[in-house]
Amino acid sequence: MGFFEAFGGLALALLGAGLAAVLPGIGSAKGTGIAGEAGTGLLCQDPSKFGKVMILQVIPGTQGLYGLVVWFFAIFSMGLLGGDGSVFDMSVQEGLRYFAACLPMALGGLFSAIAQGRVAAGSINILAKKPDDWSKGLILCGIVEFYAILSLLASMLMLL
DSSP: OOHHHHHHHHHHHHHHHHHHHHHHHHHHHHHHHHHHHHHHHHHHHOGGGHHHHHHHHHGGGHHHHHHHHHHHHHHHHHTTTTTOGGGGGOOHHHHHHHHHHHHHHHHHHHHHHHHHHHHHHHHHHHHHHOGGGHHHHHHHHHHHHHHHHHHHHHHHHHHO
8 A cells, every 4th residue: 555545536536625724824924024014113103103014914925825725615516515425435546636626825825925924014214204205115015916816716717
């Protein structure tokens, strides 16, 4: 009996779905933390900028939501929410298919959230020094968001 057969297809599929939820969540926690640290420094000096700081801090958190969407869609596609007992007989090949389909969101979400947190922290510096130009930093955050959306799209298309 090989390594994969010992775990079974369902275990591999659930591992992929779990990674799609957990890794972007970790990245989002790290990214929002980075932006939050920069934001608290600015808010000590100028509390009136709280609304704009909060927007910049929240942006790296979207990857965690995307990961949860992929997790939900994966377990729904597996049939775990339908009460069908046949899902427990999933082949190793099918389990690997789900695992591979969840990897783009897992890894893309992890790394893009951390990168976006760094860009958001830099954007908070723009807000501190040139408050009228803070939307430029928001656009820079959106460029990183594009790659998180591509990761979401890749995983969703592979799960179909």
